[in-house]
């Protein structure tokens with residue numbers, strides 16, 4: 001077989017389309033890998049063995065009859081907040097533990113149409129609220145680089161599965177950093193396109209004005225292939241953008257000649273510690289060596305990002321999650337009347353972080369407080385977007401850290417605020433709806449740790465400039481190769 005579990009999507013698709021190997025063989029190799037490492041990694045909430053085999057056989061039959069697919073036979077991990085018809089779609093919550101999706105999300109459907117084969121539904125923080133996967137009510141996912149550390153979140157299962165070669169592409173969703181942060185923690189490329197580029201139809205909503213689907217992959221080219229398959233207008237999503245999509249995978253550059261890269265004055269990396277600061281310094285030098293011009297830009301409202309996000313996201317979540325009332329979806333705990341049934345169902349179905357957000361959001365939206373909190377947060381959001389627009393007058397892309405630290409140990413962020421701080425660098429881009437990605441940029445050994453852990457460089461582009469963004473990330477990746485190796489022997493790279 002000319003492709004194996006460590007091949008990229010392009011190579012797998014080439015081999016399967018050329019019938020050098022079958023999609024069924026790729027799936028069998030992936031299922032065998034899953035069986036051998038899942039006990040340690042725990043990336044999936046469900047493995048779709050039967051569906052993957054049936055899907056592969058159906059694809060092989062179509063290829064035998066002459067059809068070709070851009071992602072033929074590529075094993076796909078689907079975050080468990082995306083509907084896939086006939087599969088349990090839990091959102092990492094007891095509320096939906098047994099809910100079977102009656103239809104397939106548009107983004108997943110696009111990946112299927114391109115020939116990808118879903119092999120499992122990936123673990124996540126409950127309703128995508130969190131930065132470590134520790135808020136999942138249904139399972140523990142470990143970082144394949146060090147099993148004592150978190151994989152990041154909320155798309156932690158998707159990240160861990162791809163880093164451990166249990167899938168080639170992982171689908172994640174990013175509301176304030178949930179693709180970029182786990183990508184950084186697991187040495188992957190994690191790409192959040194412009195808000196509205198990829199349909200949200202069939203993505204269980206957390207904060208609808210921020211949620212965006214995107215890929216987690218082991219290289220930029222795979223991210224571009226997945227983006228090309230999923231991006232585009234969908235009449236089923238009212239916020240989907242009706243605007244032509246330029247293909248990206250065939251336009252990836254090898255240098256950065258003529259590209260102005262902005263470094264944000266307010267994102268001072270000195271405060272992250274010397275070793276982390278060194279990694280980001282080195283990354284800027286590498287960008288310069290590729291021909292980029294580094295310029296300083298300002299985001300004066302950067303420090304307001306977290307406070308703004310943590311009003312808007314809970315406000316939207318309190319409204320979106322009102323539908324889980326014990327009547328229509330998921331868990332029901334009976335009571336003496338409807339109100340008691342609602343109350344008991346929600347008390348039993350939601351975990352502590354989800355309840356906290358619903359309470360904060362309901363408060364921020366309540367009459368008398370609405371103007372003071374929600375409206376002001378919306379105004380601050382506009383200012384953040386304006387800051388970016390201004391910054392992009394003097395640069396083409398912005399380079400920043402993806403996270404303020406590498407992957408941390410389980411239970412080490414016990415108060416919610418310290419967990420929220422993980423998103424300091426990713427939230428401003430989400431508020432402004434901008435396309436942004438994290439690309440591997442080097443290693444640090446955390447204090448008290450024995451193993452070097454990866455860090456991510458976050459690149460951000462103006463609205464709809466996905467092509468320039470992926471292209472620059474590709475040039476950087478090719479020159480640095482920080483992501484050339486992933487943990488094949490899980491037990492060896494961990495204790």
Ligand code: GLN
Nearest residue numbers: 128129130175176177178
């Ligand atoms: N960690 C952030 C939160 O808890 C972002 C989550 C996300 O992007 N889905 O809300």
